[in-house]
Each structure stands twice: as structure tokens, then as C-alpha cells.
Amino acid sequence: MVHGYERAYRMAGRGPALLFLHGIGDDSSTWLDLLASLSGDYTVIAPDLLGHGASAKPRADYSVAAYACGMRDLLTTLDIDRVTVVGHSLGGGVAMQFAYQFPERCERLVLVGSGGVGASVHPLLRLAAAPGAGLVMPLLGTKPALAAMRGFAELLRISEGLGLGPDLDYVLTRYVRLLQPSSRTAFLRTLRSVVDWRGQVVNMLDRCYLTEGIPTLLVWGTDDVVVPSGHALRAHQAMPGSKLVLFEGAGHFPHRSDPKRFLEILREFLTTTPAAHHDRSRWGDLLRSGRPADLPDPEDAPGTPTVSSGT
Secondary structure (H helix, E strand, O other): OEOOEOOOEEEEOOOOEEEEEOOOOOOHHHHHHHHHHHOOOOEEEEEOOOOOOOOOOOOOOOOHHHHHHHHHHHHHHOOOOOEEEEEEOHHHHHHHHHHHHOHHHEEEEEEEOOOOOOOOOOHHHHHHHOOOHHHHHHHHHOHHHHHHHHHHHHHHHHOOHHHOHHHHHHHHHHHHHHHOHHHHHHHHHHHHHHEEOOEEOOOOHHHHHHHOOOOEEEEEEOOOOOOOOHHHHHHHHHOOOOEEEEEOOOOOOHHHHOHHHHHHHHHHHHHHOOOOOOOHHHHHHHHHHOOOOOOOOOOOOOOOOOOOOOO
């Protein structure tokens, strides 16, 4: 219980702590294979974010900043001071916000198909964030609508599902949860805190220069249509010293598309980069200097990466 709300989480292993943050509409089970593989060498923690999975779904603040504070408070209750944060999609945005708000607690950043580095996002998410979407979504839970959706889902698979390709089945299993009123309300509150009908409204590009000195790994699928892969290069350019790895042909879930490769890359990153140690004086110098002029303009639309794989 944190602030009176039940927080579900998975935790195992011993050693340096790794915090895994899932995306919107998802839950901690997305990391299960990785948690099992890493728990022999690390303390792995994977929460269900508030409003998701088995965690409480109150009428509350679902902003990225509130999620970052929630992670700080959860870690405090677990007596864990410093972590490497691995975040996917919305969880990537929360990971960046956590590093921004609590740099003294962040040892490394791993961002997977992360939100928060550009405006573009899948049209369905923009549509769901539009006014009135909350009135329509309950109708999709009726028996005729569910029957129609099953047929539509088969058509989507044949046509590669709105560009989701191999991610479609996984996304559909998560969508079914939104038929529950509490899950749907929490989903809409979360989505509308970061997305409107024009796209993502939370953009960390103006503060990404502050990651200088924090080892950062970016992992993206080249065929990601939820958070387009063009965001990967912009984030790489905006984060000094970051490492970028692209998964050819993967969509929005590269950690699920090729878990073996993802695990190898993550392990290599963890073992070859020293944990960051927050220097308040250096942080102050960075803030006073401001964002370097040669970094990407947060107001520009993301381009297309010119790197195909590797770093």
C-alpha cells in the first residue's frame, strides 16, 4: 500500500537493482522472460503502474510526473535507493521523468520504443484521446460489438493490422481489458495526460541534455508505428553519449520480438557501463548552460533514422 492505494509489483533476485516499467494499457507481465533471466545477477522490480494490471485504479493523477513520484515512493518502501530504469513506451517517458526528477537515484536509463521524444504517435491513440472517446468505448463491450471485433481482428491480421503487424495479437489481448470500466477510465486519464488529437504533448527533448553522464541505451524497432522509429535518432542525438540499437523488422515491442537479443544487449550494457553518480554541482552547471544549440529542436517533427542496426 502506497498513499492508501494497492501497488502490485514483481520482485526477485539479489544484486544491483533494475526497475522495469511497462507501457500504457500493459502490465509487468510483459517483462516476465527477462525478469527470470536476470534475477540470478540482479534485483529485478517490475510494478504494475497505477491504473494498470493488478494495481489500484483510483480517480487520481496519472501524469508522467506522478508516475515518476510513485516509482520513487515504491522504491523507498522496498528500501531500494538507486536503480537502472528500463522503460517501454509510456514507461520510457516515466523513466526519463524519473531521471529528471530524481537524478541521484538513477544509475542508468534504458528506453525501449519510448514516448516523450516527439509528437508522432499511432492514429488510434490520438483517436482514443479525443473528446467523446470515453462514451464510445463502453459500447465496444456489448456482445454484438465483441463479435464484430473478433471478425475485424481477423481482417486486421490478414491486412497486417493498421501497421501493427506481429504486435497485433498482443495489443488486442491488452485492449480487451479496457472493457472493464475502472481499467478504461484509468487508461483514458493516462493517455490524455500525454496525448491529444494532434499527438504526444509531453516532450522531454528540451531536457535530454541533462542525461549527460547517465549511461543511456535506446532500443527501437525499425517498423514501430506506435512511436515511430524516427524518434530513436532524435533521442540519440539529444542524449550525449547514448547508445542506439535498432531491431530490424521489429515493431513496438522489440523486447518481445527478439527477447534473446534484447537480453544480450541489456546485459552487455549493464556490465560495460559504470553506474552514474549524481553530481549536484555538475547538474547546476548543465542547467545554467542550457540546452546546446546543436541538439534537435523539440518543436521539429521527427525524421527517419539513417542508421539501420547496431549502435
